[in-house]
Amino acid sequence: MRLAGKTAIVTGGGSGFGAGIVRRFAAEGARVMVADINADAARAVADEVGGIAQAVDVADDASVGEMARAALAAFGRLDILVNNAGITHMPKPMEEVTEAEFDRVLAVNAKSVFLTARHLVPQFKANGAGAILNVASTAGLSPRPRLNWYNASKGWMITATRAMAVELAPADVRVNALCPVAGETPLLKSFLGEDTPEMRAKFLATIPLGRFSTPEDMGNAACFLCSDEASMITGVALEVDGGRCI
Numbered sequence: 001m002r003l004a005g006k007t008a009i010v011t012g013g014g015s016g017f018g019a020g021i022v023r024r025f026a027a028e029g030a031r032v033m034v035a036d037i038n039a040d041a042a043r044a045v046a047d048e049v050g051g052i053a054q055a056v057d058v059a060d061d062a063s064v065g066e067m068a069r070a071a072l073a074a075f076g077r078l079d080i081l082v083n084n085a086g087i088t089h090m091p092k093p094m095e096e097v098t099e100a101e102f103d104r105v106l107a108v109n110a111k112s113v114f115l116t117a118r119h120l121v122p123q124f125k126a127n128g129a130g131a132i133l134n135v136a137s138t139a140g141l142s143p144r145p146r147l148n149w150y151n152a153s154k155g156w157m158i159t160a161t162r163a164m165a166v167e168l169a170p171a172d173v174r175v176n177a178l179c180p181v182a183g184e185t186p187l188l189k190s191f192l193g194e195d196t197p198e199m200r201a202k203f204l205a206t207i208p209l210g211r212f213s214t215p216e217d218m219g220n221a222a223c224f225l226c227s228d229e230a231s232m233i234t235g236v237a238l239e240v241d242g243g244r245c246i
Contacts, residue, residue, distance in 0.1 A: 002227040004029030007075040009067065009120075011058050011112070012085030014041030016185030017135060020215020021082055021222045023049060028223055030080065033071045037085070058085045058112035059104075068119035077127060080226045081120055083113050083157075084135040091193045094148035102149050109153035113160055121168065130173040131226040134161045135218070138181045138241045146193075154179075158237045165235030174234040176225045180213035181241035188212075209242030 008025050012018035014036030025032050026049035036042035039055035046053035054070050057063040071078055087108045089101040113134055124130035139147060140154030161177040168175055182188055182203065189195040192203060204210055221240045224230055239245050 001029040002223060002229065003080075006030045006079040006226075007032075007071070007077060008080035008082065008226070009033045009035055009054075009071050009078065010082040010084055011035045011056065011067075011116070012135075013082075014038050014045050016187070017180060017183060017213070017215050017218040018082070018084040019045050020217075020219040021084060022046075022051065022219075024216070024219030024223045025080070025226075026051060028227070031075060033067075033074065035067050035085075058083075058115065059107035061115055061118075064112070064115040065119050068116075068123075072123065078120060078123055078130070079127075080131045080133070081116060081124075082133045082135065082222060082226070083116055084133075085112060086135065086137075086187070088147065088150040088187055091146035093146065097149055105149055105153050106156075109150070110156045110160070113157060117164065121173070124168070124173045125171045128172055130171075131230075132164065132168075132173065132175040133222055133226055134158075134175070134177040136161070136177045136179050136237060138179050138239060138244050141179055141237065141239070142245045161237060162235045169234060174230070176230075176234060177237040178218060178221055178225070179237050179239045179241060179245070180218055181207055181244040183213035183215070183218075185215070207242040207244045208246065211242060213240055213242070 013022045013034035032051040034042045034046040035054040035056040042053040056067040136157040137154040139151045140158045143151035164175040192199045
């Protein structure tokens with residue numbers, strides 16, 4: 001029960017890594033808002049763990065503001081924010097990515113961190129405590145060809161994490177990031193281009209431990225970084241990647 005008495009928002013919590021983080025937080029005693037653009041998916045995971053569901057478009061200011069107000073109304077205060085929602089473009093040469101694809105990737109992966117900070121950092125500062133976790137990617141540390149602008153968005157998130165950590169440290173608000181390798185999530189097909197046994201084998205050959213990141217891996221790492229056990233850790237980008245970045 002490492003998160004007993006804590007409250008949390010997990011964006012993109014209706015599937016994949018986000019759902020794994022939600023389940024681990026709930027198992028460790030936290031009350032969790034499952035926020036997702038897919039309201040049905042958010043509701044299903046929330047019902048499973050006894051949490052609350054919130055439909056949100058993390059790239060939209062009004063929607064993020066409503067999510068923040070709903071969480072504070074339900075919980076009274078917020079202890080943990082996980083910026084997990086993310087998307088990618090299909091693998092292709094950088095010059096072939098459309099402007100609309102670029103704008104959407106940066107809006108969901110980068111602007112969302114700005115928007116949640118706008119609406120929730122004042123609450124963390126008022127409390128004089130809090131933990132923010134940004135789910136980045138190994139792509140932000142070791143960029144892969146043909147995912148150029150996705151790589152850049154995750155590199156942005158890692159730099160934002162460090163900048164936030166420095167600025168919010170005087171308020172005792174910690175900010176960290178997780179950098180998973182690809183996993184069994186709805187984005188896997190997009191990363192691979194096509195989800196075939198051959199493409200999976202080719203990708204797995206680049207991971208020393210020989211497997212993808214799992215939602216359970218992410219839940220365990222997120223639980224540690226957001227718990228009081230990590231009270232001296234801020235500004236890190238923890239690789240949960242089976243050695244991919246070595």
